[in-house]
Amino acid sequence: xxxxxxxxxIHQLPKGYRILGIDPGSKQIGLALSDVxxxxxxxxxxxxxxxxxxxxxxxxxxxxxEQVGGLICGLPxxxxxxxxxxxxxxxxxxxxVSNTSxxxxxxxxxxxxxxxxxxxxxxxxxxxxxxxxxxxxxxxxSYTLQAALDASKNQ
Numbered sequence: 001x002x003x004x005x006x007x008x009x010i011h012q013l014p015k016g017y018r019i020l021g022i023d024p025g026s027k028q029i030g031l032a033l034s035d036v037x038x039x040x041x042x043x044x045x046x047x048x049x050x051x052x053x054x055x056x057x058x059x060x061x062x063x064x065x066e067q068v069g070g071l072i073c074g075l076p077x078x079x080x081x082x083x084x085x086x087x088x089x090x091x092x093x094x095x096x097v098s099n100t101s102x103x104x105x106x107x108x109x110x111x112x113x114x115x116x117x118x119x120x121x122x123x124x125x126x127x128x129x130x131x132x133x134x135x136x137x138x139x140x141x142s143y144t145l146q147a148a149l150d151a152s153k154n155q
Contacts, residue, residue, distance in 0.1 A: 021145025
């Protein structure tokens with residue numbers, strides 16, 4: 001099921017469940033996990049992108065292990081806010097993942113999340129390109145999830 005906003009998704013969660021943030025890339029998928037109070041997002045993992053059925057099975061196992069009750073997937077809108085081909089692909093993909101895994105989901109604008117994370121990793125952490133590539137996707141997922149959690153608290 002695809003919810004219209006993180007607020008709606010969060011308010012249907014049973015108490016004590018977490019949200020998994022997803023940054024879907026073309027080659028790998030960044031994952032971030034909220035705490036049970038739904039206040040803080042933390043980078044969790046990066047997985048190779050493959051078949052939806054395999055990823056959905058991974059999510060079902062992760063949901064049991066970590067008490068995940070929903071998904072917030074980054075929506076790559078164009079810089080001007082238009083819903084282009086990349087956004088449509090992300091929407092179609094998360095609907096398929098949600099339906100297959102039986103985990104409710106919503107989309108959240110993730111424009112410039114990878115850019116912001118890369119800039120931070122270069123300027124503040126002084127990481128090489130190779131080291132940045134190993135963490136940027138899960139950090140972008142965390143950045144997007146944190147923004148969605150913060151926005152839902154303000155509603």
